[in-house]
Amino acid sequence: MKQLTIISGKGGTGKTTVASNFIKLASNQIAVDCDVDAANLHILLEPEIKKEEEFIGGAVAKVTGDCINCGKCEEACRFDAISDSETDIKIDELRCEGCGVCEYICPTDAIELKAEKQGSSFVSETKFCTLVHARLLPGAENSGLLITRIRNTAEDIAGEKNIKLVIIDGAPGIGCPVISSLNGVDATLIVTEPTLSAISDFKKVYEVAKIFDIKVFACINKFDINLENTKEIEEFCSKNNIEVIGKIPYDDKVALTLSRKKFIVDSKDSEAGLEIINMWENIKEYLYSE
Amino acid sequence: MEVVAEGVDGKLIISVASGKGGTGKTTVASNLALSVGYCQFLDYDVEAPNSNFFLKPEIKHVQKVTIKHPYFLTETGADFSACADFCHYNAIAALKDEVIFFPELCHGCGGCKLVGPKGTVREKDVVVGEIRKGPAKPNIDFSMGDLKPGSMRTTSVQNALDKLITKDGLVIIDSPPGTSCAMVFAVKDCDYCILVTEPTPYGLNDLELSVGVLEKLNKPFGVIINRDGIGDNKVEEYCNKNYIQILAKIPNDREIAKYYSRGDSLIDYDSSWKKKFENILKGIEKELQT
Amino acid sequence: MIVAISSSGTSLDSNVDQRFGRCPYFIFYNTDNDNFEFAENESRQAMGGAGIQTGQMIANKGAKAVITGNVGPNAFRVLASTNLKVYSGITGSIRDAVEKFKKGELKEISGPDVGSHFGSGGGGGRW
Numbered sequence: 001m002k003q004l005t006i007i008s009g010k011g012g013t014g015k016t017t018v019a020s021n022f023i024k025l026a027s028n029q030i031a032v033d034c035d036v037d038a039a040n041l042h043i044l045l046e047p048e049i050k051k052e053e054e055f056i057g058g059a060v061a062k063v064t065g066d067c068i069n070c071g072k073c074e075e076a077c078r079f080d081a082i083s084d085s086e087t088d089i090k091i092d093e094l095r096c097e098g099c100g101v102c103e104y105i106c107p108t109d110a111i112e113l114k115a116e117k118q119g120s121s122f123v124s125e126t127k128f129c130t131l132v133h134a135r136l137l138p139g140a141e142n143s144g145l146l147i148t149r150i151r152n153t154a155e156d157i158a159g160e161k162n163i164k165l166v167i168i169d170g171a172p173g174i175g176c177p178v179i180s181s182l183n184g185v186d187a188t189l190i191v192t193e194p195t196l197s198a199i200s201d202f203k204k205v206y207e208v209a210k211i212f213d214i215k216v217f218a219c220i221n222k223f224d225i226n227l228e229n230t231k232e233i234e235e236f237c238s239k240n241n242i243e244v245i246g247k248i249p250y251d252d253k254v255a256l257t258l259s260r261k262k263f264i265v266d267s268k269d270s271e272a273g274l275e276i277i278n279m280w281e282n283i284k285e286y287l288y289s290e
Numbered sequence: 291m292e293v294v295a296e297g298v299d300g301k302l303i304i305s306v307a308s309g310k311g312g313t314g315k316t317t318v319a320s321n322l323a324l325s326v327g328y329c330q331f332l333d334y335d336v337e338a339p340n341s342n343f344f345l346k347p348e349i350k351h352v353q354k355v356t357i358k359h360p361y362f363l364t365e366t367g368a369d370f371s372a373c374a375d376f377c378h379y380n381a382i383a384a385l386k387d388e389v390i391f392f393p394e395l396c397h398g399c400g401g402c403k404l405v406g407p408k409g410t411v412r413e414k415d416v417v418v419g420e421i422r423k424g425p426a427k428p429n430i431d432f433s434m435g436d437l438k439p440g441s442m443r444t445t446s447v448q449n450a451l452d453k454l455i456t457k458d459g460l461v462i463i464d465s466p467p468g469t470s471c472a473m474v475f476a477v478k479d480c481d482y483c484i485l486v487t488e489p490t491p492y493g494l495n496d497l498e499l500s501v502g503v504l505e506k507l508n509k510p511f512g513v514i515i516n517r518d519g520i521g522d523n524k525v526e527e528y529c530n531k532n533y534i535q536i537l538a539k540i541p542n543d544r545e546i547a548k549y550y551s552r553g554d555s556l557i558d559y560d561s562s563w564k565k566k567f568e569n570i571l572k573g574i575e576k577e578l579q580t
Numbered sequence: 581m582i583v584a585i586s587s588s589g590t591s592l593d594s595n596v597d598q599r600f601g602r603c604p605y606f607i608f609y610n611t612d613n614d615n616f617e618f619a620e621n622e623s624r625q626a627m628g629g630a631g632i633q634t635g636q637m638i639a640n641k642g643a644k645a646v647i648t649g650n651v652g653p654n655a656f657r658v659l660a661s662t663n664l665k666v667y668s669g670i671t672g673s674i675r676d677a678v679e680k681f682k683k684g685e686l687k688e689i690s691g692p693d694v695g696s697h698f699g700s701g702g703g704g705g706r707w
Contacts, residue, residue, distance in 0.1 A: 001598070010338050011311010011467040016492065037470040038309045038496040058378070078358070078399055080449060094474055095445070099399030100378050138503040139474040144442070144627050152602055152624055159588045159597065172311035172467050173337030176442040179394075180627060184602075195551040197316065197340035204338065207439030225544065226551035250544060252520060255490050259521040380629035383636065383654075385661045390654065395628040 001158050002287045003166040003185040005034070007209075009201030011172030013191045014221040017254060018276060019169035020044040021265045023128055025280045028164045031126075032154045033133040034147045034181040035171040036119070037140075044261060047124030047131045055134065055146050057118030060096040061103060063089055065110035073102035073111060094139070121150050123157070130157055144176035151180070165287065174201075174208050182208065187215040187287065189245070189279075193222050194229035202233065206240065215286065219246035219279055246279035248272045303461040304574065305334075305480035309496025311467035314486045314516035314540065319464040320344035321556045322484075325567035327428045329460040334476035336419060336435035336447040341464050343553035347432035350424040355435070355450045356415040357398030357443060360406075362389040368410040373402035394440065418443035421450050431456070448475045455479070460571070469499045477504065482574050483511040484537065490521035494528060501534070510577065517542040535577075537570050583609045583681060584643035585674050590618045592675040598649025599624075600668075601631030607674050608641055611682060631655025639664060647677050647686065656692040668693050 006019045020041055023031045033041035061081070067089050074085035081095035082102060091102075091111075103111045119136035132154040134146050154166055168185065171177035182188060188209050192202040202218070209216050218237050223230045230247065237244045251272040257264045264273040306319035316333075320341050323331045333341040360382075362370055374384040381395035382402060393416065403411040419437040426432040433454050435447040444466075452475075455461055465476035477483050485500050487493040497513065504511045513529055518539035529536050540546070540556070549559045557563045586603035587594045597603035602624040609616040619641070623633035631651070635658030638646060645665040659666050667686040670677050680686050 008311075010340070012313055035468075037468040037473075038311075038499060040310070040492045040495060043491045043495060076400070076404070079397075079445075094471060094478060095449070097397050097399065097445075098378055099397060099401050100376065101399050101401045101404060104376070104401065104404060136470055138469055138499065138506050139471070141471045143470050145625070148627055149625055152604075155599065155602070156588070156604060159595065173335075173444075173472075174437060174439055175337045175444040175472065176627075178337075179440075179442060183628075184599075193551070195547075196343040196553045197338075197550075200340060200343070201338040204439050211440050222547065225547050229551055250547070252542070255488075255517070255520040258490050258492065259524075261491065380623075380626050380633060383629065383632040383658060385636075385658060388661065390632065390657060392629055392632075392654075 001155070001164060001166065003168060004283065004287065005168040005170050005181050005185045005188045006191060007170035007178055007181065007188055007205055008172060008191045009174060009205035010192070010198045013193045013198055014248070015191050016040045016169055017258065017264065018189070018191050018219065018279070019167060021263055021276045022280050023167050024263050025265060025277065026165055026167060029129045030154050030158050030163050030166050031129055031131045032150055032166060032168045033131065034150070034168050034177060036134045036143045036146050036177065037136045037171070039133055039135065041131065041169050042133055044258070044263065045126040045128065045131055047122070047126045047133070049122045049124045051123040053121050054117050055119045055121055055149065056115045057141055058098045058145060059113035059115040060093045060098050061091050061111050062114045063091065063110055064112045066108055067110045068108055070107060072105050072107065076101050076105045119146060121146065121153065123153060132157070143171070144180040147177055147180040174204050178205065178208060182212050182214070185212070185214060187217060187283070189217040189219060189283065191219050191221055192233060194220060194226040194233060196229070199229060199233060203236065206242065216242045217245045217283060218242050219248060220244065221248045222250040223247040224249050245282045246275050248275045301458050301461065302482070302575065302578070303455070303463065303480045304482050304484060305463040305465050305477040306484045306486060307465035307473055307477055307500060308467055308486045309469055309500040310487065310492055313488045313493060314514070315467070316340050316344065316464055317516065317540070317550060317556055318484060318486050318514055319462055321563060322567045322571065323430050323462050324428070324555055324557055325564040326460060326571055329462050330431040330456050331426070331433070331462050331464070332451050332454065333434035333464045334448055334451055335464055335466040336437045336444055337466060337472070339434045339436055342434055344555050345426040345430060345432055346553070347424045347426035347430070349422045351422070353421045353423070353450070354417045355419040355421060355447050356417050357446055358400060358413040359393055359396050359398060359416045360391065360402045360411050360413055362391070363410045363412065364389055366407070366410050368407040370406055370410070373406040373411060376401050376405045394442065397443070419447035421447070421454070423454070444472045445475055448472065452479070469503050474503060474507070477509060478507065480509060481578060483509050484514055485511055486514045486516055487525055488517045488520065489515055489523065489525045491524070493521070494525050497525060497528070501532070512537040512574070515539045537573065538566060581611050581645065582641070582643045583611060583645045583647060583678070584638045584641065585609060585677060586648040587618065587674055592616065592673065592678070594674050596647065596649060596670050596672060596674060596677050598671070600648045600651045600655050601634045603648070606638065608643060609678050629654070632658050635659050635662070645681070647681060651689070651692055653692040
């Protein structure tokens with residue numbers, strides 16, 4: 001089984017467009033949408049949900065017993081999650097990381113760690129393949145844990161059904177969702193753009209990919225809006241042993257096709273579509289040659 | 291530097307957010323700042339900060355963001371299994387003759403020091419990111435957070451930015467994309483949130499998710515549609531149906547994309563946007579007064 | 581002697597799961613009496629360090645050898661420190677793997693055979 005994760009650093013560079021078109025082009029595959037807080041893969045794949053599971057996230061601290069306002073927990077908490085502990089204790093659940101220090105230190109056992117539902121995960125069928133995806137509740141935490149869980153599910157299914165390829169649509173950024181999406185994969189494709197912002201984020205996310213010691217591919221979307229920046233990306237890639245497998249031209253048709261819920265690789269006259277087909281051939285060759 | 295926005299009474303925090311990445315958050319946030327002139331600007335998208343390319347601040351202070359990591363005095367022969375048992379992040383493995391510590395998984399809560407054999411667990415500061423601060427023209431007090439690649443401590447860096455928010459005047463916060471904890475961190479203290487989206491199925495899907503977060507947090511908000519004309523009308527229909535105010539529509543224009551790619555601003559391309567952004571601010575103030 | 585085998589299911593007809601830390605089950609096979617039991621691998625949903633926890637769990641169950649697909653560097657460290665013999669790169673059914681093990685046809689490895697996963701050191705360049 002091979003696993004490919006598509007990431008970008010900066011959001012909106014075309015990850016999901018590339019991922020969904022790859023999923024359409026591939027065979028014997030399973031898809032995972034690891035952008036669990038703004039999932040988009042389902043929009044083109046139109047899944048039918050077969051199985052839903054609750055996701056209970058990491059625990060956070062709650063005051064459940066008699067607080068004597070001693071203030072010890074506030075002093076010990078390193079995440080500024082506890083306030084007013086000497087009058088009327090408040091725990092900020094957004095800041096609480098569930099470390100358990102307050103629970104441990106509380107002399108009256110008034111604090112307890114409690115886990116709550118943070119979202120749901122789904123196994124669905126689509127026209128092309130099985131899709132494992134999830135939805136976090138608004139403002140929920142622990143997306144990294146949820147990603148680990150849906151990736152495990154996808155790997156289990158792939159093992160059972162002898163599926164050879166897992167295609168993973170990653171999250172933007174470089175933090176915990178991205179790290180969880182890259183852990184243990186065979187290759188990653190970084191989708192970038194020739195803008196100063198995207199280049200900066202590309203370099204950061206490449207630093208993360210490097211930690212995992214995996215094959216790194218890059219593709220430059222809308223490469224023709226700034227040829228000078230495109231050249232800079234290509235130079236950076238050649239210096240760092242990153243294979244540039246595609247340069248997708250600026251094409252308003254991509255968004256239009258999406259709005260009609262169609263795949264750009266099916267638009268015979270779209271250069272962007274053709275380039276994505278080329279990219280897929282290259283990646284496929286790498287994944288299956290090993 | 292004492293910065294007070296003209297026409298802003300007291301303090302006004304505006305966060306610029308979006309569910310989907312790459313819709314133009316930074317474009318809106320930075321152009322709003324440049325148009326208004328006097329404000330504090332904070333880039334909370336610490337995993338992929340980009341506002342510096344458009345505001346071009348003169349960085350005068352760099353502050354490291356650190357957390358505390360433990361190290362274990364194994365030569366004492368002490369038993370560290372209590373530390374491993376306590377750690378909620380599986381960052382510690384206590385084996386027969388050694389302790390394996392996984393720095394990437396450590397949140398720096400200090401729990402292991404608390405529960406371990408007295409005096410045998412020590413701590414050291416570890417850099418997880420940095421804050422860069424300095425003035426930008428015309429009169430912007432600029433700060434950005436930058437997460438170290440490989441670190442998952444996004445909220446630690448954001449928490450360091452929280453401490454820099456001034457007491458008075460206009461504060462503009464550039465939020466990370468998504469709807470989970472990092473985004474909530476960037477909007478939790480705002481008085482008003484501008485959601486930036488694009489008129490595509492992805493943009494609409496993620497807009498609905500971010501509206502869910504803001505409604506849960508009870509924050510007033512309005513929408514800016516970027517790349518207007520590229521996809522379909524569904525975002526506009528959604529806003530109208532749900533009585534969500536559309537603050538502005540930025541047209542889809544390849545020339546704007548070129549400006550963006552170089553780090554040039556929308557108001558450089560079309561100076562009429564300066565007035566438009568000033569009016570957006572006035573409209574927000576008016577809405578908040580009533 | 582008890583052998584721990586990473587498994588995709590709970591019977592001897594299940595396949596050897598290629599993931600050490602993240603396999604769903606472990607089969608503990610006793611080669612002295614040909615009995616076996618299985619255990620769910622609770623560490624698999626951990627965000628990191630799954631291999632380590634799994635390694636510790638196996639050692640605690642009294643296993644002396646591990647049969648699995650791939651072992652990362654962290655898990656290998658744990659297994660090595662507990663003197664477990666590691667046989668990796670094994671595919672096919674649990675039954676076949678056990679037979680081969682008994683006949684001495686499996687080769688013991690002396691180092692990790694997959695690259696590092698998260699939770700194993702390393703870091704960014706410019707910091």
